[in-house]
């Protein structure tokens with residue numbers, strides 16, 4: 365049994381993929397070929413934004429967005445600690461400071477109330493109100509400066525994450541951000557194809573970023589990503605940054621940029637995969653429904669909740685045990701039955717060594733700290749057959765909590 369079965373999908377699309385790859389080999393425009401523009405056009409129409417910028421990964425999509433907004437040293441960027449490292453990594457890479465905000469215990473997405481509290485704690489330099497990163501806490505020797513009560517980093521942006529494919533609460537998050545003059549980025553690396561109040565994921569904030577890593581809902585056969593926005597000015601800056609800060613011509617450089625392009629071959633593969641994508645989104649809904657119907661009534665696990673007006677694209681189907689100590693037992697039991705599982709994420713970002721310099725500690729974000737000890741994901745992909753899925757459900761139901 366596969367955790368994510370990419371082979372079943374490939375079997376379905378192999379002829380079209382091969383034909384499109386052959387076409388690229390024939391025209392030879394491996395960099396910025398016509399397929400890249402075509403993909404940008406198709407996917408921005410699907411998502412419902414005016415513009416799209418294809419790029420080399422989901423990480424670079426976030427990087428392009430932050431760079432285009434001028435995020436750098438002295439800036440604070442609010443995001444959650446219950447996400448993949450890339451979300452906050454790009455903030456640090458630019459010399460800005462991630463300010464973590466806890467997640468909602470039901471959706472696992474950024475809590476708008478916690479965001480409001482974090483912003484006001486930062487403004488008043490009060491770590492008693494909300495855990496703040498090291499530059500904002502009183503340290504040895506800076507007592508006097510500290511008494512001024514201001515944190516040396518200024519609120520600049522918010523990166524909300526659509527975890528496991530479920531959009532965050534953008535009406536609330538955008539409203540909090542707007543009140544404080546902050547710009548919002550949607551990390552839709554897992555949510556391309558999801559919906560929020562009739563709008564598509566990746567169109568829900570000023571800028572939406574997604575990833576085409578093979579295991580994401582829309583994946584290519586390598587690395588890839590895309591940025592979506594209605595803002596033409598940001599789009600032009602991101603297009604320039606994508607190619608070394610290019611100006612009017614190839615060897616005219618007007619800003620510091622990166623090599624962040626999407627390969628033409630990957631764009632061709634994505635065009636092919638996009639043909640079956642809407643059908644795959646429906647199949648994912650059916651799989652999720654079978655899990656919920658099979659598992660929820662047992663009371664053994666917390667099953668995912670999709671609030672009214674939301675649609676998850678189910679990048680992962682993530683259950684939680686009721687007590688932290690139970691997860692190892694469940695995973696061992698499922699392994700015995702031949703069921704593959706994964707843990708997204710076993711450790712929240714505020715406890716990662718990479719962010720030790722921020723000075724956060726265990727317990728700073730109690731919801732994230734707690735769910736990291738309880739969640740586990742079971743096989744989820746559009747081609748999971750009912751028979752196979754029934755085996756997974758039976759294995760989940762046959763686990764007995766130790767007395």
Ligand SMILES: *Cc1c(COP(=O)(O)O)cnc(C)c1O
Pocket residue numbers: 421422423424447448450451525551553554575576577587588589
């Ligand atoms: C996968 C992922 C990324 C990074 O995407 P890559 O294409 O792997 O660089 C960023 N944020 C989240 C939430 C992700 O799941």
